[in-house]
Amino acid sequence: MTGAKKEVAMQARRDHTLKVIKGAKPGVPGRASRRRVVPRQLPASVAPIEDLLERLDREPVEDPAEVDDPAEFEDPAAGDDPASVDGPPQGAGDAGAAKAAGDAPAGRRLLVGLLVAVLAATLAAAGTTGHRWYVHQATDQAxxxxxxxxxxxxxxxxxxxxxxxxxxxxxxxxxxxxxxxxxxxxxxxxxxxxxxxxxxxxxxxxxxxxxxxxxxxxxxxxxxxxxxxxxxxxxxxxxxxxxxxxxxxxxxxxxxxxxxxxxxxx
CATH class of the missing domain: 3.10.450.50 (Nuclear Transport Factor 2; Chain: A,)
Known part of the structure; x- marks a missing residue:
């Protein structure tokens, strides 16, 4: 093995784990820059290192600073939860209860209004009937x-x-x-x-x-x-x-x- 080839082989072993940084944001004074380390396991038989480096340079690499809160991502296991499949969305029951509670006073007012109307009509009819009965009785007695x-x-x-x-x-x-x-x-x-x-x-x-x-x-x-x-x-x-x-x-x-x-x- 020539000296150049030995140097390439040693460099390949040293770079078995490649550090690739792309799209890093400018550093903030007083704050250490965060870097994403992406391990890449090289195959046993590799193309020329230059080609591999060129391909990796073209791949987009996520900056940890740009990654959203993991809690905002949907958990793949959640799809297996029966409650998440069949049940209403969280808070839907409370919203329905709140709407029903909001509609309840209006419903009671409508019912009370109907009862008052029926009672008034009944009293008016009773008053008219009672007056007619009184007039009839008074006239007959006279x-x-x-x-x-x-x-x-x-x-x-x-x-x-x-x-x-x-x-x-x-x-x-x-x-x-x-x-x-x-x-x-x-x-x-x-x-x-x-x-x-x-x-x-x-x-x-x-x-x-x-x-x-x-x-x-x-x-x-x-x-x-x-x-x-x-x-x-x-x-x-x-x-x-x-x-x-x-x-x-x-x-x-x-x-x-x-x-x-x-x-x-x-």
Whole structure:
């Protein structure tokens, strides 16, 4: 072996581990430069060293200063983790829970709003129904009271006796109002004279009565009355039949039904 070849062989053994630095950044004052050492195992049979050095010089070599944090790289073993394959991304459950929690108050407000609307509609319907029921009941009661007052007024009008004429006429006046009361008061003295002179004794009873029309303030009633009338010409009495129509109004102060008009019909 020539001296040159020996020198090349010795140099090859010394450079079995090659140090290649490429793309190093300029050094910072006060800070040691970091270098990446890339070991390269040479094959047993090598091409000329010059060719190898030229090829290695063309390969890019990473500078440790430019390498990102290894924690940011995905771990190849993570693909085998069932949780990473089937489960949601980390934080997805918390995000869903947070969204559900955020939507919960809105959902409750909507539910409360619907309940309030339904309750208001129910109360309004109940109020309307209750008012109608009250009006119906009040009107029906007023009609029944007017019917009863008309029956009593009819009996009072045909029931007069010479022995109690003042009391009888006073009872008729107390149950009258308006035009009927004025007319009866004007002729009251004549009625008293005729009853006393003819020794009249009349007693009446209601056969039938019907409401023609009526509300809580006014009513019209028809009453069929029989009366047994005794006088100087018929001391044994004589049966008479009357049909009387009475118009009644309800007194605002006392609430009593009073006769405003009385006439014989039929």
């Amino acid at each position: 009609r029944q009271e007017a019917l009863a007052a008309a029956k009593q007024a009819s009996v009072n009008f045909v029931s007069v006796s010479a022995t109690s004429v003042d009391r009888d006429t006073q009872r008729i006046t107390a149950g009258a109002t308006g035009d009927f009361k004025e007319e009866f008061v004007r002729g009251q003295s004549q009625v008293r004279t005729a009853v006393v002179e003819n020794r009249v004794d009349s007693r009446g009873s209601v056969l039938r009565a019907g409401l023609v029309s009526g509300d809580r303030r006014r009513a019209v009633v028809l009453v069929a009355v029989d009366a047994t009338v005794k006088n100087v010409k018929a001391p044994q009495g004589r049966l008479s039949h009357y049909r009387i129509q009475l118009d009644l109004v309800r007194d605002q102060d006392s609430g009593r039904w009073l006769v405003s008009r009385l006439q014989f019909v039929g």
